[in-house]
Amino acid sequence: MAGFNKVVNTYDEALAGLTDGMTIIAGGFGLCGIPEGLIAQIKKMGTKQLTIASNNCGVDGFGLGILLEDRQIKKMISSYVGENELFERQLLSGELEVELTPQGTLAEKIRAGGAGIPAFYTATGYGTPVGEGKEVRVFNGRSYILEESITGDFALVKGWKADTYGNVIYRHTAMNFNPMAATAGKITVVEVEEIVQPGELDMDHIHTPGIYVDRVILGSFEKRIERRTVSQ
Amino acid sequence: MAGFNKVVNTYDEALAGLTDGMTIIAGGFGLCGIPEGLIAQIKKMGTKQLTIASNNCGVDGFGLGILLEDRQIKKMISSYVGENELFERQLLSGELEVELTPQGTLAEKIRAGGAGIPAFYTATGYGTPVGEGKEVRVFNGRSYILEESITGDFALVKGWKADTYGNVIYRHTAMNFNPMAATAGKITVVEVEEIVQPGELDMDHIHTPGIYVDRVILGSFEKRIERRTVSQ
Amino acid sequence: MSLSREQIAQRVARELKDGYYVNLGIGIPTLVANYIPPGIEVMLQSENGLLGMGPFPTADKIDADMINAGKQTVTAIKGASIFSSAESFAMIRGGHVHFTVLGAFEVDVEGNIASWMIPGKLVKGMGGAMDLVAGAHNIIVTMTHASKDGESKLLTRCSLPLTGAGCIKKVVTDLAYVEIREGKFWLLERAPGVSVDTIVKLTAGPIVVPEVVPEMCF
Amino acid sequence: MSLSREQIAQRVARELKDGYYVNLGIGIPTLVANYIPPGIEVMLQSENGLLGMGPFPTADKIDADMINAGKQTVTAIKGASIFSSAESFAMIRGGHVHFTVLGAFEVDVEGNIASWMIPGKLVKGMGGAMDLVAGAHNIIVTMTHASKDGESKLLTRCSLPLTGAGCIKKVVTDLAYVEIREGKFWLLERAPGVSVDTIVKLTAGPIVVPEVVPEMCF
Numbered sequence: 038m039a040g041f042n043k044v045v046n047t048y049d050e051a052l053a054g055l056t057d058g059m060t061i062i063a064g065g066f067g068l069c070g071i072p073e074g075l076i077a078q079i080k081k082m083g084t085k086q087l088t089i090a091s092n093n094c095g096v097d098g099f100g101l102g103i104l105l106e107d108r109q110i111k112k113m114i115s116s117y118v119g120e121n122e123l124f125e126r127q128l129l130s131g132e133l134e135v136e137l138t139p140q141g142t143l144a145e146k147i148r149a150g151g152a153g154i155p156a157f158y159t160a161t162g163y164g165t166p167v168g169e170g171k172e173v174r175v176f177n178g179r180s181y182i183l184e185e186s187i188t189g190d191f192a193l194v195k196g197w198k199a200d201t202y203g204n205v206i207y208r209h210t211a212m213n214f215n216p217m218a219a220t221a222g223k224i225t226v227v228e229v230e231e232i233v234q235p236g237e238l239d240m241d242h243i244h245t246p247g248i249y250v251d252r253v254i255l256g257s258f259e260k261r262i263e264r265r266t267v268s269q
Numbered sequence: 270m271a272g273f274n275k276v277v278n279t280y281d282e283a284l285a286g287l288t289d290g291m292t293i294i295a296g297g298f299g300l301c302g303i304p305e306g307l308i309a310q311i312k313k314m315g316t317k318q319l320t321i322a323s324n325n326c327g328v329d330g331f332g333l334g335i336l337l338e339d340r341q342i343k344k345m346i347s348s349y350v351g352e353n354e355l356f357e358r359q360l361l362s363g364e365l366e367v368e369l370t371p372q373g374t375l376a377e378k379i380r381a382g383g384a385g386i387p388a389f390y391t392a393t394g395y396g397t398p399v400g401e402g403k404e405v406r407v408f409n410g411r412s413y414i415l416e417e418s419i420t421g422d423f424a425l426v427k428g429w430k431a432d433t434y435g436n437v438i439y440r441h442t443a444m445n446f447n448p449m450a451a452t453a454g455k456i457t458v459v460e461v462e463e464i465v466q467p468g469e470l471d472m473d474h475i476h477t478p479g480i481y482v483d484r485v486i487l488g489s490f491e492k493r494i495e496r497r498t499v500s501q
Numbered sequence: 502m503s504l505s506r507e508q509i510a511q512r513v514a515r516e517l518k519d520g521y522y523v524n525l526g527i528g529i530p531t532l533v534a535n536y537i538p539p540g541i542e543v544m545l546q547s548e549n550g551l552l553g554m555g556p557f558p559t560a561d562k563i564d565a566d567m568i569n570a571g572k573q574t575v576t577a578i579k580g581a582s583i584f585s586s587a588e589s590f591a592m593i594r595g596g597h598v599h600f601t602v603l604g605a606f607e608v609d610v611e612g613n614i615a616s617w618m619i620p621g622k623l624v625k626g627m628g629g630a631m632d633l634v635a636g637a638h639n640i641i642v643t644m645t646h647a648s649k650d651g652e653s654k655l656l657t658r659c660s661l662p663l664t665g666a667g668c669i670k671k672v673v674t675d676l677a678y679v680e681i682r683e684g685k686f687w688l689l690e691r692a693p694g695v696s697v698d699t700i701v702k703l704t705a706g707p708i709v710v711p712e713v714v715p716e717m718c719f
Numbered sequence: 720m721s722l723s724r725e726q727i728a729q730r731v732a733r734e735l736k737d738g739y740y741v742n743l744g745i746g747i748p749t750l751v752a753n754y755i756p757p758g759i760e761v762m763l764q765s766e767n768g769l770l771g772m773g774p775f776p777t778a779d780k781i782d783a784d785m786i787n788a789g790k791q792t793v794t795a796i797k798g799a800s801i802f803s804s805a806e807s808f809a810m811i812r813g814g815h816v817h818f819t820v821l822g823a824f825e826v827d828v829e830g831n832i833a834s835w836m837i838p839g840k841l842v843k844g845m846g847g848a849m850d851l852v853a854g855a856h857n858i859i860v861t862m863t864h865a866s867k868d869g870e871s872k873l874l875t876r877c878s879l880p881l882t883g884a885g886c887i888k889k890v891v892t893d894l895a896y897v898e899i900r901e902g903k904f905w906l907l908e909r910a911p912g913v914s915v916d917t918i919v920k921l922t923a924g925p926i927v928v929p930e931v932v933p934e935m936c937f
Contacts, residue, residue: 039520040542041580066767066804067790069783092804117844125841137842140766141808141850145386148805153594153636154377155408157389160853161812164884166836167849176387176417185408197784202544202580209473209784209801210768216803220595235580241441242474243582244803246552248522248544248597260783266791268775271738272760273798298549298586299572301565324586349626357623369624372548373590373632380587385812385854392635393594396666398618399631412666429566434762434798441583442550443566448585452813467798475800476585478770480740480762480815492565498573500557 043203043253044232048078051226051254055084055191058111062147062189062222063091063101064215067120068263070207071100072195072228074256080104090114090147090187092140092214097121099261108132114187116140120263139167142184144217149186151220151249156185192222195256196229196245203227203250204235204243212244219245228256275435275485276464280310283458283486287316287423290343294379294421294454295323295333296447299352300495302439303332304427304460306488312336322346322379322419324372324446329353331493340364346419348372352495371399374416376449381418383452383481388417424454427488428461428477432468435459435482436475444476451477460488502694503675508719509643511536512690513602513673516641517543521599524548524633527571529643530602544578546598548629550589553581570629590629593636601637603630605644605669607659610684610706612669614642615661627664634665646674646703653705655679655686676700678717685709690717720912721893726937727861729754730908731820731891734859735761739817742766742851745789747861748820762796764816766847768807771799788847808847811854819855821848823862823887825877828902828924830887832860833879845882852883864892864921871923873897873904894918896935903927908935 045051052075055061061079065071076095079087080103087110094113095102104110105123112134119125127133138146139161149157158181162168172183194215197208205227207215219225227245232255277283284307287293293311297303308327311319312335319342326345327334336342337355344366351357359365370378371393381389390413394400404415426447429440437459439447451457459477464487504512510532517523517533519541525531537543545554547569554569555576562576569575577583592598605616614634617627634640647653655672672679677700678690686708691700693716701708722730728750735741735751737759743749755761763772765787772787773794780794787793795801810816823834832852835845852858865871873890890897895918896908904926909918911934919926 041520041544067786069767069786069790115844117846119841119843129841137844139845139849140804140847141812141854144804144808145384145812148591149389151595151597152377152591153596154389154391155411155413156406157381157386159386159812161850163853164831165849165881167845174388179387181387200580204580204582207473209782209795210765210786211784212473212801212803213768214804217805220591220597235578239474240553240577240581241439241444241583242471243584246582246584246588246592247580248546248552248592262781262783262792263786263790264792265781266775266793267778267781269777273738273762299568301549301568301572347626349628351623351625361623369626371627371631372586372629373594373636376586376590377594380809383813383815384809385814391594393632395635396613397631397663399627432798436798436800441564441566441577442547442568444583444585445550446586449587452809452815467796472771472795472799473801475802478800478802478806478810479798480764480770480810494563494565494574495568495572496574497563498557498575499560499563501559 041202041247043250044201045252045254048074051075051252052078052082054224055082057084058086059190060088062192062218063089064194064213064218066092066213068100068261070195070211070213070215072193073258075193075226075228076101076103083107085109086111088112090189092116092143094118094124095121097123112136114138116143144214146184146187147217147221150188151217154186156183159184187221189222192218192225194219194225194227196227198231198233198238199227199229199253200233200235200238202235203247203253204238205245205250206238207244216245219249224251225249226252228254230258273434273479275482276433277484277486280306280486283307283484284310284314286456289316290318291422292320294424294450295321296426296445296450298324298445300327300332300493302427302443302445302447304425305490307425307458307460308333308335315339317341318343320344322421324348324375326350326356327353329355344368346370348375376446378416378419379449379453382420383449386418388415390415419453421454424450424457426451426457426459428459430463430465430470431459431461431485432465432470434467435479435485436470437477437482438470439476448477451481456483457481458484460486462490502692504692507532509673509675511719512678512717513641513643514538517541517600522546523600524598526603528604530604533602548589548593550584550586551577551581553578590632593632596636596638598637599639601633601640603633603640603642605642606661607654607656608642608669608672609656609659610681610686612667612681613659614664614669615659616664618662630664634668640669642669642672644674646676653703655704655706657706676703688714690715692717720910722910725750727891727893729937730896730935731859731861732756735759735818740764741818742816744821746822748822751820766807766811768802768804769795769799771796808850811850814854814856816855817857819851819858821851821858821860823860824879825872825874826860826887826890827874827877828899828904830885830899831877832882832887833877834882836880848882852886858887859889859891860887861891864894871921873922873924875924894921906932908933910935
């Protein structure tokens with residue numbers, strides 16, 4: 038009997054069911070708050086033709102960037118990409134497709150996907166290439182464009198701590214896109230730094246309630262820093 | 270110099286600027302998590318012709334119900350009302366107007382209002398009286414209706430603790446509509462049980478960031494229970 | 502013998518599966534929590550913002566800040582979580598709740614449900630019911646099969662204003678367990694001692710009666 | 720003498736008011752934080768989910784979980800709050816940020832801004848810029864007045880793909896402080912030692928020159 042115990046012990050179990058051509062929603066901003074071990078597992082599995090909604094695509098050799106090496110990604114839905122040479126090369130050669138999406142619109146599209154809202158209006162992108170081909174509508178004298186929601190076959194999330202029921206909390210700005218991603222996967226997998234027992238996390242301060250989470254795995258993280266900046 | 274100190278010391282200051290005919294968004298579910306002192310202040314001020322978006326309208330003699338006594342409310346936007354006789358009477362006599370709105374749609378309309386989303390599609394209410402006159406649109410073979418967002422001249426919020434910068438946390442199910450209400454007022458006033466110094470609340474677990482909050486007042490609360498139910 | 506309220510709840514509870522997140526409406530649906538089959542765990546969602554609702558508190562543990570969607574004082578289990586109404590209905594609307602049980606005035610063969618409004622009577626509101634029926638994949642409606650005057654509540658077309666359109670597939674009444682498929686009611690089970698004839702007579706919409714209609718056991 | 724990057728930032732900083740929540744873009748806008756006028760408090764929002772951004776950490780306090788929208792390691796002030804990207808852009812899109820400073824390639828007299836895409840060059844993306852220009856009521860654009868080849872960046876109509884339409888009202892360049900009103904640029908201030916003629920010559924869109932155009936002081 039499983040009950041609500043979402044903990045899996047291997048990365049194979051964590052991503053069981055992920056197959057070629059699927060859509061993945063991944064949390065993280067830059068290299069901060071990314072599910073490192075789950076990404077490594079996708080590389081190991083060799084799954085191809087993936088569509089990945091994630092704000093960025095890592096760097097050469099780290100984060101989602103490693104999935105470019107074996108051409109596992111067909112399409113990125115992101116607000117900012119190309120921090121890596123390999124990305125640029127595959128984009129220019131047409132091997133890789135990018136749907137550039139404003140950061141706030143991307144966050145809201147994922148939230149809407151998880152919340153059963155198929156589409157919403159936003160002023161962001163009106164009058165720009167992002168708005169081209171999208172319905173425009175005026176509310177209170179201002180023009181807005183219609184944006185549709187995103188859901189994924191899998192959502193890959195990086196949490197700080199989770200209890201065995203899948204309740205998750207995030208740490209500092211490693212939160213970023215993770216809470217929305219967690220709501221929008223048919224299967225949501227959360228990789229965390231620590232697994233605790235139900236009741237150990239304050240119920241008033243759970244960031245992602247366990248109802249959204251299917252699998253929890255204890256990971257280990259390098260937490261590479263993209264722009265180390267110090268004051269004297 | 271005020272800086273970010275949002276604390277006001279009197280209810281007069283807390284609701285300064287509230288005038289006849291304004292729209293108020295009020296947090297609370299039933300009698301749980303309602304801004305008791307702010308409601309009492311509206312009664313004292315005698316402000317009339319108010320439109321109030323709130324899930325419920327209190328009971329006879331408590332909560333928003335007390336604003337019915339002097340006919341201060343013109344219209345309620347709620348999902349469930351009529352727990353009070355006075356409400357029923359004013360409704361039947363046509364003195365009071367009600368826009369019944371599904372609870373989840375109401376929550377989302379207020380969230381959207383605060384988030385700069387003028388409208389969204391939802392399946393809730395499609396094919397029912399709630400959907401009448403609203404645009405219907407099909408996404409992925411399912412029908413949805415268009416719902417527009419709500420904002421208020423004032424938002425009245427009941428928090429548990431706030432710091433002087435207006436960062437707020439809620440306690441248990443007294444959270445309910447309060448976090449969304451807080452985002453959707455031109456002027457947002459939060460009444461709390463305790464005011465603390467900046468830094469005392471864990472920055473990773475703030476429910477309502479201070480950017481949404483204009484005024485904070487220390488209240489005292491009766492916290493009347495609507496349905497006292499015990500197990501043996 | 503028609504089912505008691507408790508027996509209706511008991512029959513519904515047999516549909517629960519291990520690991521289900523469940524939302525129970527007010528009235529008979531609330532009673533379902535008392536009959537969770539042994540060996541399975543379910544977690545109760547209360548749409549005012551609580552996942553992991555526990556039993557009512559003892560008198561000394563009552564907390565005004567801890568209520569359910571019926572505005573009753575409740576407790577939370579270990580591993581519960583609290584969230585805003587927007588988050589709560591994101592769960593519901595987004596289809597994350599596995600199982601929803603709701604009362605109704607009428608259902609029909611199109612899967613429509615009417616449960617909130619009787620024209621001419623004061624309408625108190627739909628609360629969260631419209632969101633629940635629109636969001637859930639798996640809803641069971643509980644109600645009496647017919648009114649006291651013998652008027653069927655299982656209709657070809659609901660006569661009252663709807664709560665949701667085309668969203669109901671299963672109904673447990675005091676007389677029967679019925680599924681809605683292909684524009685018809687399908688009689689799956691009958692209450693102990695209640696004849697198929699009685700059920701057919703009290704079902705206004707088209708009903709399909711299989712060769713064998715097992716009797717419920719309690 | 721045209722303004723240095725630091726002087727542009729300094730001039731922008733004078734527009735800050737006590738109690739402002741502020742979002743500063745990458746580049747010159749980031750420098751604005753160094754010139755907050757004495758006696759006022761502002762709070763910095765970083766769109767990756769931080770309100771109350773502090774200075775860069777000392778080497779021993781670096782935390783990989785604590786970065787800003789430019790992906791630099793940062794600290795948080797006392798009274799900061801952390802939230803999701805959806806919440807962060809709810810703040811931005813909802814108009815709760817008082818003041819936004821952004822770089823640009825071009826602006827025009829309709830208040831359009833182009834800042835993210837040069838056709839033929841690899842496009843890295845708009846990040847949060849489109850949300851910021853659409854959401855803010857009060858935006859200042861910082862940029863050089865003209866390219867190194869002397870081509871104006873203050874145009875009648877932007878030539879590059881837009882970041883936002885009709886949303887810019889104020890521009891601080893290395894030569895001038897300009898407001899956009901009624902389909903024209905209005906020259907409000909000039910850089911020390913820069914003549915009105917120079918500015919007019921380097922402004923491609925229609926520009927209104929008031930009788931007195933004060934020189935900025937530093």
